[in-house]
Amino acid sequence: MTRTDLKGMTLTELEEFFARWGKERYRARQLFRWIYQKHADDFAAMTDLSKELRGILASTCRLSGFPAERFETSADGTEKYLFRLEDGETVESVLIPDDARRTLCISSQVGCPLLCGFCATGASGFRRNMTSAEIVQQACYAAKRLSERGERLSNVVFMGMGEPLMNVPEVSRTIGILLSQFGFGFSGKRVTVSTAGIVPEMLALALAHPVSFAVSINAARDDLRSLLMPVNRKYPLKDVVAAMRRIPLQSGRKVTAEYVLLAGVNDSPEDALSLSRLFRGGRIKVNLIPYNAHEASPYRAPEAEVVGRFRDVLIAGGVQTITRERRGADIRAACGQLRGSPRGKKS
Numbered sequence: 001m002t003r004t005d006l007k008g009m010t011l012t013e014l015e016e017f018f019a020r021w022g023k024e025r026y027r028a029r030q031l032f033r034w035i036y037q038k039h040a041d042d043f044a045a046m047t048d049l050s051k052e053l054r055g056i057l058a059s060t061c062r063l064s065g066f067p068a069e070r071f072e073t074s075a076d077g078t079e080k081y082l083f084r085l086e087d088g089e090t091v092e093s094v095l096i097p098d099d100a101r102r103t104l105c106i107s108s109q110v111g112c113p114l115l116c117g118f119c120a121t122g123a124s125g126f127r128r129n130m131t132s133a134e135i136v137q138q139a140c141y142a143a144k145r146l147s148e149r150g151e152r153l154s155n156v157v158f159m160g161m162g163e164p165l166m167n168v169p170e171v172s173r174t175i176g177i178l179l180s181q182f183g184f185g186f187s188g189k190r191v192t193v194s195t196a197g198i199v200p201e202m203l204a205l206a207l208a209h210p211v212s213f214a215v216s217i218n219a220a221r222d223d224l225r226s227l228l229m230p231v232n233r234k235y236p237l238k239d240v241v242a243a244m245r246r247i248p249l250q251s252g253r254k255v256t257a258e259y260v261l262l263a264g265v266n267d268s269p270e271d272a273l274s275l276s277r278l279f280r281g282g283r284i285k286v287n288l289i290p291y292n293a294h295e296a297s298p299y300r301a302p303e304a305e306v307v308g309r310f311r312d313v314l315i316a317g318g319v320q321t322i323t324r325e326r327r328g329a330d331i332r333a334a335c336g337q338l339r340g341s342p343r344g345k346k347s
Helices: 011-020 026-037 051-060 132-147 168-179 199-208 222-228 237-246 269-279 304-316
Strands: 068-073 079-084 090-098 101-105 109-111 126-129 155-158 191-195 212-216 255-261 284-290 321-323
Touching (some): 011 168, 101 132, 132 168, 237 269, 269 284
Antiparallel strands (some): 068 079, 079 090
């Protein structure tokens, strides 16, 4: 008999599941706390459920999960986890310590279908969407690992492998668990969805969940952006930027525009000036990301002074701009470097 996986269900779905059994809906809240706050992976540990109910759950349901098959630690403290899924596919996620914050960068697809020319994930091809159970398990693993050393997970960013907005149902379920007071209990500003600009889904998800958004831009004109990001042919810059301006924002928050700087390609002062004109007057901030190399890409990172000059032009144009600190590059855990491992290959 196939047992029902309760990992990855939203609280509403779990309440309805218990109601169909004739059980009280509050049992779902109890189960949520055990799974996502107390890191339980065995029904027997859930002592505020009756022995009878625990027995029923154990015989008819399961809590899927997987530990990291491999983890690496960078010289800067960044940790990279390789997870092997039940069908043998692999994904990677990255834990980034920064003062009191512990940010987990999670994957939502095995590979990526978008084929952005500077990204190792796209170069490795696309295998499939991940389920909400698989996506949230990355957070469960990291949160439990942190709790064992007296720390806690503070932020989750959908910036790992894959395009989250091409897997909206499963990503949305995961966000619901992350935001639930009975789940991880995060506020919307502590959960960020990064997208290449899948416009309809971006707006729909923004209306459904009060999360933060980061949009990959990487060029200030359509011909160059289409070369770097083929998705631009379907969702050109004017539509993407218009959608960014329409995202409902709480007071003081902005949408982040991510811009990977590629030497001699998109890093000139003229590119910066065009970018500042594109975003001027909007609640948008720019996150500059000096390119992180991988073997399948012809690009290279610009020199530090080029990055600084680009940033200065944006700031002079009235656009809030920061340069992302490179983290985990020595273990290939930096932005654009995640790719998992070949199917069936142990690492």
